[in-house]
Amino acid sequence: MKRFSLLAFVFLTLTGCAIHPKPTVTVVKLNYPAELQVVTRQEWRWIPMTAAAREHTITKITIHHEGVDFPPDKDPVESIRTLQKWSRAEKNWPDIPYHFMIDLNGKIYETRPINYAGDTNTTYDPTGHALICLMGNYENIEPTENQLNSLVALTAFLAKTYNVPVSEIKGHKDYAETLCPGKNLYKFLQDGTIQKRVADKLRTE
Numbered sequence: 001m002k003r004f005s006l007l008a009f010v011f012l013t014l015t016g017c018a019i020h021p022k023p024t025v026t027v028v029k030l031n032y033p034a035e036l037q038v039v040t041r042q043e044w045r046w047i048p049m050t051a052a053a054r055e056h057t058i059t060k061i062t063i064h065h066e067g068v069d070f071p072p073d074k075d076p077v078e079s080i081r082t083l084q085k086w087s088r089a090e091k092n093w094p095d096i097p098y099h100f101m102i103d104l105n106g107k108i109y110e111t112r113p114i115n116y117a118g119d120t121n122t123t124y125d126p127t128g129h130a131l132i133c134l135m136g137n138y139e140n141i142e143p144t145e146n147q148l149n150s151l152v153a154l155t156a157f158l159a160k161t162y163n164v165p166v167s168e169i170k171g172h173k174d175y176a177e178t179l180c181p182g183k184n185l186y187k188f189l190q191d192g193t194i195q196k197r198v199a200d201k202l203r204t205e
């Protein structure tokens with residue numbers, strides 16, 4: 001009997017991979033308001049996640065920048081597809097580290113499904129954070145009014161959907177040693193401009 005248990009244990013251990021099914025990846029679909037023109041994952045030909053990341057509940061909204069210069073003639077969709085490949089191949093992350101990306105024209109793209117916690121190269125734990133990333137380097141360039149409008153509209157939508165207080169809208173550098181989201185974008189968080197615009201939007205809806 002003892003020997004049987006041992007054999008069974010060895011057998012189950014060796015065949016464990018075959019016995020346990022792959023983790024199921026659930027993609028939460030959000031109901032965006034009409035004013036938010038979001039490019040869906042399907043539209044930019046997202047390659048579905050094959051490994052589930054940590055599931056989480058959103059309690060904060062955190063703003064990032066990509067931190068690399070984005071040439072105006074570069075195709076944002078191509079850039080997102082490249083970022084997805086890099087995230088998986090180089091970082092071994094299940095997907096792009098952010099939940100949303102905003103391009104130089106203010107167009108919003110869905111990236112990692114929001115029900116899965118993001119990833120970071122820095123020391124904070126992004127569990128519970130909805131991560132929005134502006135393409136480009138905001139140490140060098142200023143965000144445009146279109147980008148700020150999209151950022152405010154998306155943040156307000158997420159704050160409403162997940163009941164996130166305006167005080168929990170912050171920048172990456174509020175949590176970790178980093179320049180992210182870049183001084184020219186961070187100043188609008190630091191002086192409360194973005195939070196105030198989100199609060200005004202939530203009040204008038």
Ligand SMILES: [Zn+2]
Pocket residue numbers: 063064065172178180181
């Ligand atoms: Zn960041």
